[in-house]
Amino acid sequence: MTRRRTLLLGGVAVAGAAAVGGVAAAGRLDDVARELGIDPVPRPAEGDTALLAEAAEDQARLIAVVGALSPTLTALLTEQLEALGGAETVRIDAATDLAAARAAFTEAAASRARQATDAVSPDLARTLGSVSACLTLMGTGAVT
Structure with a gap:
């Protein structure tokens, strides 16, 4: 039987991965990284x-x-x-x-x-x- 904690952590992980994927697909990953204090390395298109x-x-x-x-x-x-x-x-x-x-x-x-x-x-x-x-x-x- 699956524990509630495992189910909740799995749901949070899936939601987090989906959010990062959505931000990356929108081309805003660098902006979010800057907001979090991470200095992204620019890559030319x-x-x-x-x-x-x-x-x-x-x-x-x-x-x-x-x-x-x-x-x-x-x-x-x-x-x-x-x-x-x-x-x-x-x-x-x-x-x-x-x-x-x-x-x-x-x-x-x-x-x-x-x-x-x-x-x-x-x-x-x-x-x-x-x-x-x-x-x-x-x-x-x-x-x-």
């Missing part, structure tokens, strides 16, 4: 990691396209690449003039804007949005 890698690779490609055409643009693009975490050097043909590179800027700006809206992390969304805005200006020729 898998989708954000892929977006960041894609953006950094494309940024390295833009640096290769611009090449030696504009030291100012190359410096800006390199600074943005560092903000995105860096990437390996890409070997592709450089653009022959800045007008040829502007199309690549416009395409990359649209891609960064899409990635910004897809990002889970607000910080990543802001960074990608900022890069998109700068690439848009480079594509229009406002920054040379």
Whole structure:
């Protein structure tokens, strides 16, 4: 025969596990942990990691396209690449003039804007949005 204490403790354990599962499913586990005085270790969303890698690779490609055409643009693009975490050097043909590179800027700006809206992390969304805005200006020729 089951004792009442065993039954109550089992019920409390099941209810506690269900509560933790519900909080985790709602994405609020870190908030609850902070309230309890536990400092959770942040983990990036898998989708954000892929977006960041894609953006950094494309940024390295833009640096290769611009090449030696504009030291100012190359410096800006390199600074943005560092903000995105860096990437390996890409070997592709450089653009022959800045007008040829502007199309690549416009395409990359649209891609960064899409990635910004897809990002889970607000910080990543802001960074990608900022890069998109700068690439848009480079594509229009406002920054040379």
